Amino acid sequence: MTTATLNPTAASPLLFSGAMVFDSSARSFRRADVAAIDGHIQLENAGSMPGARRIDCTGKFIIPGLIDCHVHLTGSGDPAELNAARTTPLAQRAWRAETYARATLHAGFTTVRDLGAADRLNIEMAHAVAAGLIEGPRILAAGLGVTMTGGHGHGFLATEADGADAVRKAVREQLRAGATAIKLFASGGVMTPGVDPRSPSFTEEELRAGVEEAHKAFRPVGAHAQATDGIKNAIRAGVDSIEHGVWLDDEAIEMMRERGTYLVATLTAPYQIAHRGLEAGIPSYMVDKGWQVLESHQDSFRRALQAGVRIAMGTDQGTPVNKPGENAQELLQMTALGMSSGAALMAATAWAAGLLRIEGEAGSISGGLAADLVVLDGDPLENIGVLTNQRAIRAVIQAGRIVRSDLPENED
Structure with missing residues (x-):
C-alpha cells in the first residue's frame, strides 16, 4: 500500500555510534552503530562512513521511531474543544493542528494512524508532512470515519451511512479523497451525547461492505467497537483491528486470536475522562460513561493479553486530557x-507496523527501512516510563533527518 513517504533527499548521512540498539527479533538491546543514508537505515559497515555526521550515543539506547495507531491530530485534548471546534474556522484548526503534530513527533512518535478528522483535515496534514511543508509524524489518515445515522462520531469526525451499499459508497469517498486507512463504527461510544457504548451500530453486512472496499484498495481497517455484539460483528466482517474493545467476552477474544485481529485498546482515553472528570472540565455525560466502561475495559485488555491476542499501541490522542506529545502514557x-x-x-513499533501494513517501511531498526530512530538516556526495558520523560529523549530522527537532538556530534 502507498503511505505518506517523507522525501529524504535533503538528509545528510548520519552515524550514531556507541549506543545500545533495540533488536526487535530478540526483543533486547545490543551494542551497534547505526547509519542513516538517504533517509534509510544501514547497519553493515555502519561504523566506517567517511564524511558522515557522527553523533556520539555512548551510554544511550536507540529504539525505532514509535507508532501510535489511533490518534486525532486535530485535537488538543482540551475537554471543551469538541464543541468549540464546530464553530472554529478550518484555517485556525489547521494552524493549531500543526503544533499538535509537531509535539507528537518531538515525543518520539514518527508515525501515526489518524482515525478521524472534520473536513478530512488529517488527509491534508498527511500530504503537508510528506511534502515537508509542516513538521509532524508520517500520517496514515482515515479522512472521516463512517458511522450509522446518529451513531458515535456523527456530525464531526464521521460521515453517516445506512445499509451496505451506502457504507460501501462512503468508504469509496474516503479513498477518493486520499485516505490511507479506513475507520468504521461498530458500536456506540463515550464522547457522543445520547449514544450508549454498550449498543452495537452497523450490522455485520454493513461492516463487511466497508471492509471489502478498503481491502480492495489495500487499506487497513480499524473498527471503533466497545459493545460485545459490535466487536463480534466487526471481527466476522474482517476488520484488521478492534479499537477500544471495552466489553470483550471469551468468544470475542478467541475469534480475535484465531483470525489475527489486533486490539488497539486506547486505555488512556477513558482513564483520563473518568479520573480527571468534572474537575478538568469534562462534560458530566462523558465522565459518567468513562466510569461505566473503565473497569470492563481494563479487564478485557488483561484477558486479551493473557490469551495471546495481537496488540498494537494506540492512545486516542485528542480526547479529553489526552494531549499531543503525551502519547507514551499509554505504555504505562x-x-x-x-x-x-x-x-x-x-x-508501539514492530507490531504496530504490522497492523498498519508498513513493516517493510518502518517499525524496526533494520537495513533498508526508514531511519526513524529515538535516542534515550535510559533503558525502556528496565523502565518503560523513560519514554514519558521529554528530558530523557535525547534525539528524534525521522527518515534520516534530525528532528531534535542535544547530543554531541562531529564530522569524520
Whole structure:
C-alpha cells in the first residue's frame, strides 16, 4: 500500500555510534552503530562512513521511531474543544493542528494512524508532512470515519451511512479523497451525547461492505467497537483491528486470536475522562460513561493479553486530557495491566507496523527501512516510563533527518 513517504533527499548521512540498539527479533538491546543514508537505515559497515555526521550515543539506547495507531491530530485534548471546534474556522484548526503534530513527533512518535478528522483535515496534514511543508509524524489518515445515522462520531469526525451499499459508497469517498486507512463504527461510544457504548451500530453486512472496499484498495481497517455484539460483528466482517474493545467476552477474544485481529485498546482515553472528570472540565455525560466502561475495559485488555491476542499501541490522542506529545502514557497503562515492557515497546513499533501494513517501511531498526530512530538516556526495558520523560529523549530522527537532538556530534 502507498503511505505518506517523507522525501529524504535533503538528509545528510548520519552515524550514531556507541549506543545500545533495540533488536526487535530478540526483543533486547545490543551494542551497534547505526547509519542513516538517504533517509534509510544501514547497519553493515555502519561504523566506517567517511564524511558522515557522527553523533556520539555512548551510554544511550536507540529504539525505532514509535507508532501510535489511533490518534486525532486535530485535537488538543482540551475537554471543551469538541464543541468549540464546530464553530472554529478550518484555517485556525489547521494552524493549531500543526503544533499538535509537531509535539507528537518531538515525543518520539514518527508515525501515526489518524482515525478521524472534520473536513478530512488529517488527509491534508498527511500530504503537508510528506511534502515537508509542516513538521509532524508520517500520517496514515482515515479522512472521516463512517458511522450509522446518529451513531458515535456523527456530525464531526464521521460521515453517516445506512445499509451496505451506502457504507460501501462512503468508504469509496474516503479513498477518493486520499485516505490511507479506513475507520468504521461498530458500536456506540463515550464522547457522543445520547449514544450508549454498550449498543452495537452497523450490522455485520454493513461492516463487511466497508471492509471489502478498503481491502480492495489495500487499506487497513480499524473498527471503533466497545459493545460485545459490535466487536463480534466487526471481527466476522474482517476488520484488521478492534479499537477500544471495552466489553470483550471469551468468544470475542478467541475469534480475535484465531483470525489475527489486533486490539488497539486506547486505555488512556477513558482513564483520563473518568479520573480527571468534572474537575478538568469534562462534560458530566462523558465522565459518567468513562466510569461505566473503565473497569470492563481494563479487564478485557488483561484477558486479551493473557490469551495471546495481537496488540498494537494506540492512545486516542485528542480526547479529553489526552494531549499531543503525551502519547507514551499509554505504555504505562499497558504495563500496569500486565504487559511486559518489551512487549509494550513492540506494540508501539514492530507490531504496530504490522497492523498498519508498513513493516517493510518502518517499525524496526533494520537495513533498508526508514531511519526513524529515538535516542534515550535510559533503558525502556528496565523502565518503560523513560519514554514519558521529554528530558530523557535525547534525539528524534525521522527518515534520516534530525528532528531534535542535544547530543554531541562531529564530522569524520
